[in-house]
Amino acid sequence: MSDSPAGVGDLLGVLAYAELTAFLRLAEDATRHAPSLADRAALGDLAATEYAHFRLLHDRLASLGIDPEEAMAPFVGPLDDWHTQTTPGDWLEALVKAYVGTGIALDFYREAAVHVDAETRRLVEEVLVDEGRSQFAVERVGAALKEDPTQSGRLALWARRMVGEALSQGQHVAAARPELAKLLVEAAGEDITRMFARLTEAHGERMAAMGLTPGP
Amino acid sequence: MSDSPAGVGDLLGVLAYAELTAFLRLAEDATRHAPSLADRAALGDLAATEYAHFRLLHDRLASLGIDPEEAMAPFVGPLDDWHTQTTPGDWLEALVKAYVGTGIALDFYREAAVHVDAETRRLVEEVLVDEGRSQFAVERVGAALKEDPTQSGRLALWARRMVGEALSQGQHVAAARPELAKLLVEAAGEDITRMFARLTEAHGERMAAMGLTPGP
Secondary structure (H helix, E strand, C coil), rough: CCCCCHHHHHHHHHHHHHHHHHHHHHHHHHHHHHHHHHHHHHHHHHHHHHHHHHHHHHHHHCCCCCHHHHHHHHHHHHHHHHHHHHCCCCCCHHHHHHHHHHHHHHHHHHHCCCCCCHHHHHHHHHHHHHHHHHHHHHHHHHHHHCCCHHHHHHHHHHHHHHHHHHHHHHHHHHHCCCHHHHHHHHHHCHHHHHHHHHHHHHHHHHHHHHHCCCCC | CCCCCHHHHHHHHHHHHHHHHHHHHHHHHCCCCCCCCHHHHHHHHHHHHHHHHHHHHHHHHHHHHCCCHHHHHHHHHHHHHHHCCCCCCCHHHHHHHHHHHHHHHHHHHHHHCCCCCCCHHHHHHHHHHHHHHHHHHHHHHHHHHHCCCCHHHHHHHHHHHHHHHHHHHHHHHHHCCCHHHHHHHHHHHCCCCHHHHHHHHHHHHHHHHHHHCCCC
């Protein structure tokens, strides 16, 4: 059951739309908020990587005989809502989003990829390899906090809001797409609590890397 | 004089920032206006190509020992102003901009590239090769006009506005960067009038390709 077409189509579909929309939103954030050309190019670089991932996933769907637009369609609403709820108001918020938002997404893909077929897993792992690319965001947020530690509180809140909104949208998706939810649950085995613990821990590590307290 | 570092740095600088900002703006237009996922992906594809060009130009500047950010800086104001003045209000305007705006830019690069050194010219030509990528915009605008010919007037006006704003910003750039203006004038030889005739003719052909009257 774990490599059922429905589950795999959903997994690749949500991944593909997540990458497409991350690409477009990062580009928008770069235009609006980057304080320098170098910063704009750096966030643009991240955006372009997301686009390359989108193409890989799109083509994989097509090669499986799954219509990419149909596979992405169920996830447009939740992912667009997530982005609307987490539209950055300034450059630091944009950086935290680029790092934390991408991190949450990557953790989710990693959990979901455990039980799919080998070829799909190989592809998901390829998409996951570039994780280090958002490292520049960590460095810039860290430097900004060193200069002005009072920013820490609001950025920690901002990051928490992103996680909260992700959980909220994730529940909508799980309710609407039981096949996808099953992939995750099967991946976690009996111990779904442990999976959430892993996700929370990874989020805490990212917060610490930026010099932010993860909060309760 | 024609391959003076100042002129070449300016040419690569304006090209690089034009590609970077085209990438970011196309991505924004795709997010805001694309009526379907396939359309969003198609405009995203165009945006990603602009980014790849930006990287080529950026790296060429660096390899010439020219700071890419410094080379781009003089053109940020005029190009940002052009985009602000030509922010599309809907999907058809976004498509016309993608095709006409890219076309104007490509014509300009072609004229300017004639008198630079061989290595830079090879690079500019590589960037020019992908022109056909905006062909999907032609097809979709043509189809929309077949369905509703009354759109033709406002889209023709919209395209004319883009040309007008381009000329206006081009004059600012030429006044501020005489080395770059000289490249263009030298490329045109004595006959700058003929160069403008070529640009106007190319614009007319693009308008006709979309089923729009170029206007007076």
